[in-house]
Amino acid sequence: MQTGSDGSSSRPPAGPGGQLSPAPGSPPVCTEARLRVAVGASAGNPSAERQGFVVVLTNTSDQPxxxxxxxxxAATDDNGRQERPAARSEGGNLFRVGPPETVVLQPQGTAxxxxxxxxxxxxxDSACLPYEQFVVIPPHQTRGQVLERQTTICDAFQVxxxxxxxSGTRPR
Known part of the structure; x- marks a missing residue:
């Protein structure tokens, strides 16, 4: 839902193929050419059962x-092949999110x-595998960017x- 300056919100409409479309009146969708994708903060701690990280998208254009x-x-193997795709989830143990909402990125703004x-x-033990890279494709895009990040994934891989x-988390 997009939240307006008056605190109102609306459910985003579904576009072609069931993909969500930005709320009416929002700027156009951020394209690959407008976005820089980078690994952000880690979540959890190295000895915790659940681990994760934040991916930060920055609008590098001069338009919202x-x-x-x-x-x-998707986590990739040593040869860059996508081995393990993440399942979609509105929230997990480390990130409080909820249903998708339109996010407007101003120039140099982040999501x-x-x-x-x-x-x-x-x-x-065979369910736990080491990975060194992740391929990330922003919403509404088709090309991925490779992010370096070493980890071992055992189960419940979510995005x-x-x-x-x-922060990767929606404020309450």
Whole structure:
């Protein structure tokens, strides 16, 4: 939902193929050419059952643009092949989000999303695999960017909707 200056909000309409469209009156969708994608803060701690990180999207253009919905994220093997796609989730243990809402990125403005997973073995050691990179495709885009990040993923690999700011979490 887009939140207006008067505190009102509206449910975003679904576009072609069921993909969410920005709220009416919002700037056009942020394109790959307008976005810089970078790894943000870590979430959880190295010894915790749940681990994750924030991905930050920055509008590098001189015009506002909108982002809404879920990015695509996949962990890759040593050869860059997408091995493990993240499941979409409105919220997890590390990130408080809720349903997707339109986020307007002003020039040099930011949006972010959280990625999290279970990092503790639960009996089947073969389910835990090491990864060194993630391919990230922003919402409404088709080309991915590779982000370097070493980790071991055991289960429950999730990506959350885009939110305003750099925390990956929507303020209450």
């Amino acid at each position: 643009c909108s982002a809404i919905g879920y990015p695509s994220v 972010s999303f959280g990625v999290e997973w279970t990092a503790v073995r639960s009996g089947d 959350h909707p885009v939110v305003a700011g750099t």
